[in-house]
Amino acid sequence: MAESSSSRVILAFRGHPFLTRQEIQDSTGLSRVTVSQVVQELIDGKVLTEADQLPSNGGRKANSLAINPNYGFIGICYFSATTMTIAVSDLSGQIKNKRREINLIEEGPNLALQNATNWLQDALKGITKSKLLGIVVGVPGPVEHQSGVVINPPIMRGWDGINIREHFFQTFKVPVFLENDVNLMVIAEHRLIYPDIDNLILVKMSTGIGSGLIIDGRLYRGSQGSAGDIGHIQLDALKGLPCRCGHHDCVESFSSGWALVEKLKGMGYKVKTVSDLVSLARKGDAEVTRLLNEAASYIGHAIADSVNLFNPSKVIIQGRISEASDRVLATIKEVVYQRASALASKNLEIVGSKLDEDRGINGAAQLGIEEFFFLNRGNA
Amino acid sequence: MAESSSSRVILAFRGHPFLTRQEIQDSTGLSRVTVSQVVQELIDGKVLTEADQLPSNGGRKANSLAINPNYGFIGICYFSATTMTIAVSDLSGQIKNKRREINLIEEGPNLALQNATNWLQDALKGITKSKLLGIVVGVPGPVEHQSGVVINPPIMRGWDGINIREHFFQTFKVPVFLENDVNLMVIAEHRLIYPDIDNLILVKMSTGIGSGLIIDGRLYRGSQGSAGDIGHIQLDALKGLPCRCGHHDCVESFSSGWALVEKLKGMGYKVKTVSDLVSLARKGDAEVTRLLNEAASYIGHAIADSVNLFNPSKVIIQGRISEASDRVLATIKEVVYQRASALASKNLEIVGSKLDEDRGINGAAQLGIEEFFFLNRGNA
DNA sequence: AATCTTATGTAAATTCCTTTACAAAAGGTT
């Protein structure tokens, strides 16, 4: 109940990095007088900064305002299957002090978490302790969002039930947010590339297969936090292929990196990792290309199902498998447009990702900024 | 901008039919003084009524307040494949003046809409014109929610592009809401039976197959209004069965009423309608029972996919096919629990519907009350 | 009966925001 009008002004900046005083009036509904006063207070309090002047519309130039990027910072720790990335984001989403190290997630949490906190402390040197607003941790597995615990992760061996939130909280004493990696990626795509698309799906085809959902402009996690689990949809009447999830004939057992590597091994190829596979594809190996095309067709079936159920206006395809060959995206498009219902595919666009490999970190930054700055700022 | 505090008080009654002044304070955040004053004004204006006194908690009894059911009314017109139901709802959701007539939707809109407006005018006799807040129309096909138009309906022959909203608006000059029948059903289930479940799916297995989605407590329509189209998910590597949607091997072509009737015809049975099929099932015809079980298994696959993608905490199965035999629900449960991922099925409940055949009308009433009374009340 | 407890009513002072009105800054147009 502290100061409702100043928090309304701050909230107006969510999704809008730059606003003039007039735009703040329009979006908050506050009067010109109040906006004028509150903005001045927030500038004095270093929460907002006066940014560039905008070109004139026939009269006085408007002054563009922005959240002061240095008002506070978000600590980020992002685990992929094979690496750990530590970084810090300011309130504009700018990433600094990024450090990426090899870390095999399947080697368990002990050393990984130890290193994570140490390196994050390094990355935070020079930042006043009170300016650390919170920490976002991204992991390649299902998380229970409420409790901050990893649950039944298929590839994070040894992490089941580990309370990652608690670990970071012990050291830093700030709010900690644990989130699935694909969810962070779809947040990045939505906030940075497609902020005006209300319903979109991001499908990641890499070692495993997963998807993240933006519904009505917000991340949708589902009741247990497992929404978007497209990888373990089962395709029917097929070969009885065992999947690492315990079922069989999951999409993952046909279209994922690990499944394709296994298949190539069985065919006598000397491949060990997804990277080996990608190299072969880039060299134009005919058999590998054929396999990728087949994989695209299978995941296309699952995406078509997803499109029928969700009716999104955009599907983003991402991941090392989808980027190994141009045919993958093309084949997915063909299959989805052929199989999804006419209505659902009418205004549907299927595209590749426009972000670089830092998309997970960018998503973590966006999530952190929104959660800690826009929603949870007590009465700072 | 009229009177924010009185509309905040009214809004508090959304989803809470009875509230005491204290509870209104808690949910609106308004002060005791303001609530006291505003409630008195609203009682004087006949918007609220003093309901029963509640049992004492050790002191003075609380006075329960409620929206005055007779403050306004919602007109309802609900089309199924074979009937049209006209009714009126008060603001408590109580249905009155219900009239159900045979109407084959495939005979087109002309006579149907003519009758609908006439009968609705009859049903509204005795209600002051200014008390009609709006009209909700339910139809068994996809609708463009924004414009109030039916689009590409598979079973509503002749209705494509018909602006139903405009037709009713011409006669009644009040806001008109067009909504898909399954969406109305899932609204009814959520608001009346499971108000505290945030994510749920209702699957209707009747002549056709469809589903409606409640996400984060609200109806989810998707970008084109076609979300929940579970009936035209394609099952793979199967028999190349043509579906009435133009594709082949859709769930509908295996598990729907019309598909089963066709199949029985092909087997020499003398069945013409889904009702004939249901009669046979109730008589315990072994072959029909076997077919129903098979149908349940197929739709179970699609529901499992849906569960993986949405991670709801409840799935409601409804419709004449699912109610034709107890085995249908049982088989669906088996298939879904076996196929859906462990995490998504962990806290999942699959249940039959607890509402009667008026569920669509009840949903229309709920939708109308929320849209017209809680959201769109200019400054009445 | 006397005394809690809970639920509500009302008057006075205060805070916050709005409306209204007057100004000024800073550019474009003629």
Next chain:
DNA sequence: AACCTTTTGTAAAGGAATTTACATAAGATT
């Protein structure tokens, strides 16, 4: 240079909701 337009600042008056304080209603507890 004179006059637009757009954007922002500020002071004064008014309204709406809050806090504070006092009061009452009505049942439970002892």
